[in-house]
Structure formats: C-alpha cells, structure tokens
Amino acid sequence: MLKTHSLDAVIIGAGVVGAACAYYAAHAGLHVAVVDRGSVAGGTTGAGEGNLLVSDKEAGPELDLALLSAGLWRELAAALPASVEYEAKGGLVVAPDESALKALRTFAEGQRAAGVDAVELAADDLPGLEPHLAPGLAGGFLYPQDAQVQPAQAAARLLAASGARTYPGEEVTAVLRDTSGAVRGVRTDRRELCAPAVVNAAGTWGGHIASLAGTALPVLPRRGFVLVTEPLPRVVRHKVYAADYIADVASGSAALQSSAVVEGTPSGPVLIGATRERVGFDRTLSVEALRRLAAQAAALFPVLAEVRVLRTYHGFRPYLPDHLPAIGPDPRVPGLLHACGHEGAGIGLAPATGALIAAALAGARPPLSPAPFRPDRFADAR
Incomplete structure (x- = not known):
C-alpha cells in the first residue's frame, strides 16, 4: 500500500467545506491532502442551491459565522481565477x-x-x-447581504486554488492513531496518508468518520x-x-x-x-x-x-441537534478536527469554517471565537 508523508493535515471530504478548509490551510502555509469517497462536490454540496444567507439566522453564533463568511465570499469571488457565479442578489x-x-x-x-x-x-x-x-x-x-454561488463550481475552484493533493474516489477505511491515541493519518482502500492532523469535513458521513477515530458526533x-x-x-x-x-x-x-x-x-x-x-x-x-x-x-x-x-x-x-456545526479540534482525540454538521448552510458558512480550521491547524488566532462550535459539546453523543 502506498504511503504519503510530508503533510500537515488530511482533510476528509471534497465538498465546499472541505475545499474551503484546504484553501485557507494553504494560505496559512500548510501542506494538505483532500480525500473523498466520491467526486468533488459529489455529496451535499452538489445537491445544494448555493445559498449564502444571513436573513434566516437569528442573532447568535451561527449568524456571526455567516457574517464573517459573507465578507470572505466577496473576497473569494474577486480572487478565484475562474467564476463561481457569485451573485449579490439579496x-x-x-x-x-x-x-x-x-x-x-x-x-x-x-x-x-x-x-x-x-x-x-x-x-x-x-x-x-x-x-x-x-x-x-x-x-x-x-x-x-444575501447572495448566491454555483456550489459545485465553488468547491472545485477553491480546491484547485488550494493546490492540495486530491484523492477522489477513495473511501477512508481507518483513521490511524499512535500508541498514545493521537491521530497520525488515514488509510483509504488504496493508500495511507500520514499527517499529524485529520479534518473531518465528511458532511452527512461526519458521524461515521468520528467513529473511525474512536469518538462520536451525532450527525x-x-x-x-x-x-x-x-x-x-x-x-x-x-x-x-x-x-x-x-x-x-x-x-x-x-x-x-x-x-x-x-x-x-x-x-x-x-x-x-x-x-x-x-x-x-x-x-x-x-x-x-x-x-x-x-x-x-x-x-x-x-x-x-x-x-x-x-x-x-x-x-x-x-x-446536528442544536443546529450549529462542529468546528475545531476534538479534545477527545488529539490531532482530530471537525468541520461538519452545517445542515443546509454549509455553502454559506464554508469560508468562515475554513478560516477557523486553518487557524487551529496553524496555531494562529481565530477570526472569531470557536467556543460555540466545540465538537465535544454533545456529552451523550454515543
């Protein structure tokens, strides 16, 4: 089985959230790989409408995340080398x-x-x-402030701009851990990708990936x-x-x-x-x-x-039961981070999620408090 080293993180999921995590991690100077059991944007992202909404969110953590993302989407629409059909329609x-x-x-x-x-x-x-x-x-x-993108194009453009190694059509069969329980990479049906951090951006399969890592998330x-x-x-x-x-x-x-x-x-x-x-x-x-x-x-x-x-x-x-995504390091499994559970708002919230994940991976100051999105907040998840 092939083994790939020299990575800072492996991101599981090539939807728009995983692609945003790869993009912002790359901009933080990190080397990442993205692996997905299907194609780029082949899951929830490809079935979305591309909503970038603040209008449907009450004041609180999700709205804060949406407002940060709204500004980041405007920047991305100007920065990405090809169109994502960004439309500030309101x-x-x-x-x-x-x-x-x-x-x-x-x-x-x-x-x-x-x-x-x-x-x-x-x-x-x-x-x-x-x-x-x-x-x-x-x-x-x-x-x-409400806007629109073409979601599959957005995921593909973010992923391409990240320069990340991408492995579509490879299912993660194990999250590798060392004798102390810390993450050391993933195994797919074709290779091992070795890294000190794994990001669970697997969307509706986020609970399954959490279980492979020996923890639980009620997605x-x-x-x-x-x-x-x-x-x-x-x-x-x-x-x-x-x-x-x-x-x-x-x-x-x-x-x-x-x-x-x-x-x-x-x-x-x-x-x-x-x-x-x-x-x-x-x-x-x-x-x-x-x-x-x-x-x-x-x-x-x-x-x-x-x-x-x-x-x-x-x-x-x-x-997720409280309608907030799980974003950031999981204290139960060193080296495991989550970026999933966004329900229908994942496309809109992807850039802010990616920025939070990149900050956590790089040990940098986050753009807003990640505390409300703490992955271990579901005490009875199992």
Whole structure:
C-alpha cells in the first residue's frame, strides 16, 4: 500500500467545506491532502442551491459565522481565477399577514444589533422589487447581504486554488492513531496518508468518520428536494421566501417540512426549494414533497403556476441537534478536527469554517471565537 508523508493535515471530504478548509490551510502555509469517497462536490454540496444567507439566522453564533463568511465570499469571488457565479442578489422575506410581519420585525431587530442590514418594506414596496409576487402580502424585509454561488463550481475552484493533493474516489477505511491515541493519518482502500492532523469535513458521513477515530458526533442526514423549471426571463430577481421558512430551518422535527425558497438563476431556470425531513439515507422520490414545493412556489409567484418543471434533485443535509456545526479540534482525540454538521448552510458558512480550521491547524488566532462550535459539546453523543 502506498504511503504519503510530508503533510500537515488530511482533510476528509471534497465538498465546499472541505475545499474551503484546504484553501485557507494553504494560505496559512500548510501542506494538505483532500480525500473523498466520491467526486468533488459529489455529496451535499452538489445537491445544494448555493445559498449564502444571513436573513434566516437569528442573532447568535451561527449568524456571526455567516457574517464573517459573507465578507470572505466577496473576497473569494474577486480572487478565484475562474467564476463561481457569485451573485449579490439579496434576499426578500415576505409576510402573509400582520402577525407574521410583526414576528419578522422582532427577528430583524436582533439581527441588526449583530451587524445585519435588514430593510423593512411595506406592502406597496414589494411590487417594485418583485413585480410577479402574489398580491395581498402584508410586507417584508430586504436583506442586501444575501447572495448566491454555483456550489459545485465553488468547491472545485477553491480546491484547485488550494493546490492540495486530491484523492477522489477513495473511501477512508481507518483513521490511524499512535500508541498514545493521537491521530497520525488515514488509510483509504488504496493508500495511507500520514499527517499529524485529520479534518473531518465528511458532511452527512461526519458521524461515521468520528467513529473511525474512536469518538462520536451525532450527525444525521436530513433530506431535501429542489425543483428546477424551464429557462425563463428573469421573473424572480431576489432570493424570495415566506417567513415560515425561518421556523422550518430552526425546527428539529423529523417530519416532512416544506417552505418554498424561490430564485432565478443567470442561465434562466428558477430553483424552488426547500423541504426537510429525517428519513436516513432514503433516496426515494417523495411526490408529496414535490407537490408541496410546487404549490407554495405558485402561491408566492402565480406566474409559475403554468411553468414546466424540467427536473428535480435531492440531497442530504448534515444535521446536528442544536443546529450549529462542529468546528475545531476534538479534545477527545488529539490531532482530530471537525468541520461538519452545517445542515443546509454549509455553502454559506464554508469560508468562515475554513478560516477557523486553518487557524487551529496553524496555531494562529481565530477570526472569531470557536467556543460555540466545540465538537465535544454533545456529552451523550454515543
């Protein structure tokens, strides 16, 4: 079996989070390798819409991470040598009635205190921003900091720019440890990669990788569907969703939840997400989930009622019980770091996650406190 030395870290996972970890580690002067059982962006990243959102996050650690990432994504969009289709389109959250608008107003007040730009809109303001929105809405909030990237391209560009050695199509079968229990690399079905640090950026398989290292992380898959329409003129200008989406994101329910997020794309098709349900890794097509999405999208934008849906796709978000990712060193296993559990926000939070991981690997000062994302916070994970 081949053995590769002279690495500072091995990153497990070639999605956008793993790619961001590799990119920022390289910028810190570290030599890393990235290994993935599939292809680059072949898991959750490739099934995402590319959301870079601050609008759906309440004041707290995740919002702080999102704001840091928002600035880093702007820098990356300018720095990467090829396009990641970064689009600063802004988000529009709409309220169907005065009660929902009042709740959004309270939510936005907390966000503003954390540094979010949230602009309240009256009902009469909405048609000027989105001419095809349904009439009768009570108002909403505009979030100029919300943006979009093409997620698979973003992962590929970050990984290429990192210069990391990349090993797609190789499953990690063991996390290697020395006699003291400290990490010393990984074994795949083809080779051993030796390094004093291993980063678990395996997304929905993060719990499995943790177990290979002799510890536990309660990552579970949460399935979601997306509809893709035929190409259209730009009938949806922003990322638009109703207020109930915020509650769905924060919910821990295992049952099917659906709240439409509607957005146009530069190439023409409209993307319609998002559903959430915990059904393990069941890839069965859910007609009920698709029906709900289509109906909710048409309720927001009646013009979509007669539009053809060309395809649908789905993936699995890496869910942790408190809705915060696990980021940083695991004190239970020296040399093991985690960068997973971002659920549906991994694309948006990837740069900040990568910056935190790079700081931990290099022994540098982190850009924000990693304490809320401590991997060992789940005392009963086993």
